[in-house]
Amino acid sequence: MNEITITINGQPHQVAPQTSVLDLLTTLGHAEQGMALAINQAIISRSEWSEHLLQQDDDISLFQAIAGG
Amino acid sequence: MLSDAETLRYSRHLLLSNVGEAGQLKLKQAKVLIMGMGGLGAPASMYLAAAGVGNLVLADFDELDVSNLQRQISYDASQVGLHKVDAAKARLAGLNCEVRIRGIKKKMDAKQLAMEVAMADLVLDCTDNLSSRHLISQVCCQAKKPLIVGAGIRLEGQLMMFDFSQPDSACYHCLFPSTQEQTLNCSNSGVLGPIVGTIGSLQALEAIKYLVGLPSGINNQLKLFDGLTLNWQSFAISRDPACPVCSAHE
Numbered sequence A: 001m002n003e004i005t006i007t008i009n010g011q012p013h014q015v016a017p018q019t020s021v022l023d024l025l026t027t028l029g030h031a032e033q034g035m036a037l038a039i040n041q042a043i044i045s046r047s048e049w050s051e052h053l054l055q056q057d058d059d060i061s062l063f064q065a066i067a068g069g
Numbered sequence B: 001m002l003s004d005a006e007t008l009r010y011s012r013h014l015l016l017s018n019v020g021e022a023g024q025l026k027l028k029q030a031k032v033l034i035m036g037m038g039g040l041g042a043p044a045s046m047y048l049a050a051a052g053v054g055n056l057v058l059a060d061f062d063e064l065d066v067s068n069l070q071r072q073i074s075y076d077a078s079q080v081g082l083h084k085v086d087a088a089k090a091r092l093a094g095l096n097c098e099v100r101i102r103g104i105k106k107k108m109d110a111k112q113l114a115m116e117v118a119m120a121d122l123v124l125d126c127t128d129n130l131s132s133r134h135l136i137s138q139v140c141c142q143a144k145k146p147l148i149v150g151a152g153i154r155l156e157g158q159l160m161m162f163d164f165s166q167p168d169s170a171c172y173h174c175l176f177p178s179t180q181e182q183t184l185n186c187s188n189s190g191v192l193g194p195i196v197g198t199i200g201s202l203q204a205l206e207a208i209k210y211l212v213g214l215p216s217g218i219n220n221q222l223k224l225f226d227g228l229t230l231n232w233q234s235f236a237i238s239r240d241p242a243c244p245v246c247s248a249h250e
Helices: A021-028 B004-009 B020-029 B041-050 B084-095 B110-119 B130-143 B193-212
Strands: A004-008 A011-015 A035-039 A059-064 B031-035 B055-059 B100-104 B122-125 B146-153 B156-163 B221-226 B231-236
Touching: A021 A035, A021 A059, B020 B193, B031 B041, B031 B110, B041 B055, B041 B084, B041 B193, B055 B084, B055 B110, B084 B100, B110 B130, B122 B130, B122 B193, B130 B146, B130 B156, B146 B193, B156 B193, B193 B221
Parallel strands: A004 A059, B031 B055, B031 B122, B055 B100, B122 B146
Antiparallel strands: A004 A011, A035 A059, B146 B156, B156 B221, B221 B231
């Protein structure tokens, strides 16, 4: 099957169709705690990561909680 | 009614159609709880005192360290070793003696925090660790009090608001469910002073807007600030239906 193209923090990335958010983060080694993820400027809750499937041209932002102040 | 002295002092607010005398009186009657008096709390408290917010409660158990002076701009070198809330009280009283300021110098447990939050109209999270951030959000959610959260590290800032007085508000836990303390803070990663200065000032701006009745630009949103490019990114935060914190307080 053809791969789909997404961007992660602005960088293009190829993934297989039917890849979930959790699959992606596991592959990237970012599934650890403390990360948040948004697709097309909307945060995807951690409880939805395993079911939410990536779509062609998804714009993904990945970032960490900042505690400092 | 504002006194003549207040009319003079706040004349630049009174010129604004969306503040005016009615807004200034709302500020005067308001009570804001500021959790953490570091790089965020210092500028936030200065702007709120200057703006005439009538009651400020400052919570921080730290003493001023010389390494704080690089960014915590309400303090001066002669105050090193003092409790931050005492140093801040002196500074803010000098700025605006009409503001009533109370300091809390000990670490609060959930029960004490709940009492303080219940007495406040609005809470600013200006703390420096994840466990405090989670506790504050949980307590504000329970008490249905609006919460404005700021954070800064290195050259990055984060800003968000959860108005728990509104139904269906998301919470900090929906966004960052992990309570594990492995996150970045100023002592392990460093920070440029104007980063926390920017975020703390915007927390004060959002607080003033909320108190005078203006709509927030950040409710249920996360704003990320990149201090290298000066770019902002905005993300919508939806309530996580599986969140054990906010779904428990419907």
